[in-house]
């Protein structure tokens with residue numbers, strides 16, 4: 001095992017967080033004994049567990065995930081488009097186990113955030129020195145009147161990839177030419193801001209390939225603007241003509257009630273009866289984080305945005321969609337970089353080292369067709385007010401009106417992004 005002095009570690013940690021998924025050189029220490037439990041094995045938790053173990057190989061790191069296999073939400077829209085199958089989204093935790101982490105397939109039912117004791121459905125009780133909580137999101141059932149768990153079996157949300165994705169795909173495949181598919185999009189903040197609009201394009205690709213060119217897709221939105229709007233509008237038109245229509249909140253798009261039995265979305269002014277109804281309802285942080293007191297009134301978890309340590313409990317870190325991270329979107333890439341910052345800070349706490357303030361990164365690719373991609377990228381730092389904000393002059397967005405060659409290259413970068421990030425998570 002190699003050793004490294006304090007200054008080198010701190011320098012490396014700063015660099016690692018600046019480069020996001022590019023990585024952090026493996027370091028080893030004769031570290032004091034420490035135990036770390038990570039809850040949730042998704043885009044945030046798998047990375048937090050892996051990098052904590054990389055930074056402090058002597059630490060006992062346990063990842064608790066309720067599912068045997070992880071199904072990626074990113075690129076699940078492409079399943080709806082007929083571009084991918086579920087297998088290409090499905091991963092086991094064997095790669096992480098090979099790295100010496102303990103992976104426990106179990107559901108966390110309770111956490112004592114003071115003593116850092118975790119209780120599971122399988123009857124286990126684990127006491128840790130540090131906790132990293134990464135349970136993703138929970139759908140707010142009933143936030144739209146009429147939309148509860150039973151309604152989701154008729155009008156799927158498909159906002160957690162898995163059986164819901166397959167149900168929606170089946171309905172799209174059975175939709176008649178000339179039929180209407182309605183997507184109900186939520187207000188901010190929500191998981192994957194460009195997701196509903198990429199989904200519309202992918203569904204249009206499916207319908208077009210099936211020869212159902214008279215079908216219509218209507219997005220009823222609870223807001224008046226959305227991520228990469230000009231690019232989506234341009235790309236929808238280019239690839240699918242007038243098939244996709246977007247209605248913002250002030251144009252009457254805010255859905256007040258769902259009648260799942262008749263597949264009807266009711267707005268203030270109109271009722272829209274659909275052949276397929278995809279409701280993406282409001283959500284909040286993963287249920288376990290809310291249950292144990294890690295949330296504030298917003299329904300999300302406040303953290304020190306330079307370290308991701310919870311503002312509600314010392315030695316407990318919250319990363320990924322569950323946490324409040326200033327200007328960062330709730331995305332898989334953001335979750336990945338946040339998890340690396342939390343892992344570096346847990347390592348720093350174990351080793352008694354100060355970790356520099358991080359820079360965080362995010363890029364969101366959206367595939368509107370198999371050869372048509374667009375993206376937005378951001379670099380973030382913590383300001384004097386403690387909130388993560390865009391670094392001035394950094395980041396960027398694909399240009400409107402770019403040649404098709406640019407769109408094609410971005411579609412290739414998007415697929416490459418996916419292959420790299422899941423490799424970072426599971427190998």
Ligand SMILES: Cc1cc2nc3c(=O)[nH]c(=O)nc-3n(C[C@H](O)[C@H](O)[C@H](O)COP(=O)(O)OP(=O)(O)OC[C@H]3O[C@@H](n4cnc5c(N)ncnc54)[C@H](O)[C@@H]3O)c2cc1C
Pocket residue numbers: 039040041042043044045064065066067070072073074075076077106107108109134135136137158159160161191192195286287288319320321322330331332333334335363364365
């Ligand atoms: C359709 C769609 C497309 C998307 N596309 C992109 C994209 O292209 N790029 C991008 O960057 N992001 C994308 N996202 C967003 C991305 O999926 C999320 O931001 C990301 O998954 C957040 O990671 P997370 O670890 O916080 O949550 P998750 O990945 O959901 O992981 C949470 C994990 O915690 C587990 N868990 C929860 N509670 C417990 C418990 N009590 N006990 C044990 N385990 C528990 C869950 O089973 C789950 O595996 C997309 C999302 C959707 C829905």
